[in-house]
Amino acid sequence: MKREYCGVFGIYNHPEAARLTYFGLYAQQHRGQESAGIVTWDGKIIREERGMGLVPEVFNERHLGKELKGSIAMGHVRYSTTGASLIRNAQPFLARYKNLHIAIAHNGNLVNTMELRGRLEEEGSIFQTTIDSEVFVHLIVKYMNGNTVEDAVLRACKDVKGAYSLLLLINDKLIALRDPHGIRPLQMGRVGSSHVFASETCAFDLLEAELIRSVEPGEMVVVEGTSVTSYKMDIPPQPTKHCIFELIYFARPDSTVFGETVYTCRKEMGRQMALESHVDADYVMPFPDSGIYSAVGYAQQSGLPYEHAMIRNHYVGRTFIQPSQDMRDFSTRVKINPVKEMIKGKRIVIVDDSIVRGTTIRSRVKKLRELGAREIHFRVSCPPIRFPCFYGIDFSSKGELIAANHTIEEIERFIGLDSLHYISIEGLLKAVKKPDHYCLACFTGEYPIPCEGGGKMCTECGC
Structure with a gap:
C-alpha cells in the first residue's frame, strides 16, 4: 500500500495568515491524512493548534478567527514515514531556545536520523518525539x-542526509x-505583498497566489520584514x-511540480504504455x-473507447465503521464498485498507477470475473516496484513488494489477468522533460x- 507522506504551507506578513494556511493545507490534504497542525507568530507569542485527523476535523472558526x-x-499535514502515529509526533514541531521560538514543518525523510540522534543524546539532548524532524531542531540549537x-x-544542513523540503519559523x-x-518539491509564491x-x-x-518559482535544490530562502x-548550502554540488x-x-x-504539469505527465505515461503494449x-x-x-492517455493513443466502469464513493471518510473480520473485502467494495452492465462479456483494459502488494487489485479483478468479464x-503506469523507499514514501519493505519476489508472469497469474504490462523505465522517462x-x-x-x-542498502531498513 502506498501512503501519502507530508505537505507543508507557510505565509509571511498577511493579516489572515492562519486562515490562508488552513486553505493551503486543505488543498494539500492528499499528501497526509493522519494529522494536521498550524503555528502562528504575532511578533511576541507563538501559538499552535495540532490534532489527529483531516484538516477540517482539526481546525474550526474559533482557531482561525480568534486563537x-x-x-x-x-502548517503541516502528515502521514508518518518516520515516527509513530501519535499526537506528539504531529507537526509543526515547536521548541524554545533562549529568546528564540522555533517551529519546523518537514516533508521527507532523513537517512542518518539514528546516528545523529545517538550523537546528540550523548551530548545531552533530550528528545520529545520519535520524528526525524526534531533532529534538525537540536542541530540548529547546537x-x-x-x-x-x-x-x-546551514551548518545543520551539512550534518543531515536524506530528503527534506521544510519550513522553519524562527521568531x-x-x-x-x-x-x-531536490527530492521533494517546494514552491515559492506571492499573495499580494505576502x-x-x-x-x-x-x-x-486555491488562494489565487502567483507562482514565483521552486525553491532550488540546496537552497535556503529567508523571508524577514520586506527582504x-x-x-546556497556549503555542500558539494x-x-x-x-x-x-x-x-x-x-x-x-492540477499541480506543477519539478517544472512539470502533473496532468500532462500522467497522460503521456498512458500514451507510452499504449505504444508499448496495445x-x-x-x-x-x-x-x-x-x-x-x-x-485517458492510453485510450487516446490506442483509439479504444474510454469508460468509467468502476465508480468510486468519494464520501468514504476516515471515520467509516470498519466491518467484522469475516467481511475482509468490504472496505474495498465500499470505496469502489463496478457498473455491472458494462462488465459482462467485455474485453477490458484496466489502467492503474502501480502495483505494490497486489492483494487489492486481485480482489477487484476477482469481482470483475464474477460479473462475467x-x-x-x-496496464501499470510505473515500472515494477522492487525496492523500498527511504526518502519519505511509506512503501512496504522489500519482502512485501510483490514485484521484488515474483516475475511478471507470476504476478499476472496471482491477480488473475489475461495480460499484464508495466511501463518500461525508458517509456516512463519519455513522459518527463529532464529524464x-x-x-x-x-x-x-x-x-x-x-x-x-x-x-549497501539492506532489504528492510536501509542500513
Whole structure:
C-alpha cells in the first residue's frame, strides 16, 4: 500500500495568515491524512493548534478567527514515514531556545536520523518525539552559539542526509529550504505583498497566489520584514534527483511540480504504455482515481473507447465503521464498485498507477470475473516496484513488494489477468522533460543517498 507522506504551507506578513494556511493545507490534504497542525507568530507569542485527523476535523472558526493570531503562519499535514502515529509526533514541531521560538514543518525523510540522534543524546539532548524532524531542531540549537540563525541552519544542513523540503519559523523569520538533491518539491509564491511557500502549486491556485518559482535544490530562502534572501548550502554540488512518484501518483494532477504539469505527465505515461503494449479490447477504464489520467492517455493513443466502469464513493471518510473480520473485502467494495452492465462479456483494459502488494487489485479483478468479464488486461503506469523507499514514501519493505519476489508472469497469474504490462523505465522517462533529474531507486535499487549504515542498502531498513 502506498501512503501519502507530508505537505507543508507557510505565509509571511498577511493579516489572515492562519486562515490562508488552513486553505493551503486543505488543498494539500492528499499528501497526509493522519494529522494536521498550524503555528502562528504575532511578533511576541507563538501559538499552535495540532490534532489527529483531516484538516477540517482539526481546525474550526474559533482557531482561525480568534486563537491563531499573527501575520506569520505555517502548517503541516502528515502521514508518518518516520515516527509513530501519535499526537506528539504531529507537526509543526515547536521548541524554545533562549529568546528564540522555533517551529519546523518537514516533508521527507532523513537517512542518518539514528546516528545523529545517538550523537546528540550523548551530548545531552533530550528528545520529545520519535520524528526525524526534531533532529534538525537540536542541530540548529547546537550551532546557534555565536552564530546567526541563518548560519546555524546551514551548518545543520551539512550534518543531515536524506530528503527534506521544510519550513522553519524562527521568531520574525520564515525560512524555506530543500535538500541538495531536490527530492521533494517546494514552491515559492506571492499573495499580494505576502510571500507563500507550499509543497504543491494547487495550494496557490486555491488562494489565487502567483507562482514565483521552486525553491532550488540546496537552497535556503529567508523571508524577514520586506527582504527575501537566498543562500546556497556549503555542500558539494549533488545531482538533482526528484522523486518520480510525485508525477506518477502523489501530486495532485492540477499541480506543477519539478517544472512539470502533473496532468500532462500522467497522460503521456498512458500514451507510452499504449505504444508499448496495445491490446485488442472493447474499452479502457481506470481504477479511480489514481489511474484516470494515464487511462485517458492510453485510450487516446490506442483509439479504444474510454469508460468509467468502476465508480468510486468519494464520501468514504476516515471515520467509516470498519466491518467484522469475516467481511475482509468490504472496505474495498465500499470505496469502489463496478457498473455491472458494462462488465459482462467485455474485453477490458484496466489502467492503474502501480502495483505494490497486489492483494487489492486481485480482489477487484476477482469481482470483475464474477460479473462475467471476458478478458482483463492490466496496464501499470510505473515500472515494477522492487525496492523500498527511504526518502519519505511509506512503501512496504522489500519482502512485501510483490514485484521484488515474483516475475511478471507470476504476478499476472496471482491477480488473475489475461495480460499484464508495466511501463518500461525508458517509456516512463519519455513522459518527463529532464529524464536524468529523477530518482528511480524504487525500480532499480540505485539509491542517490547512502543510508546511515554506509554502503549497501539492506532489504528492510536501509542500513
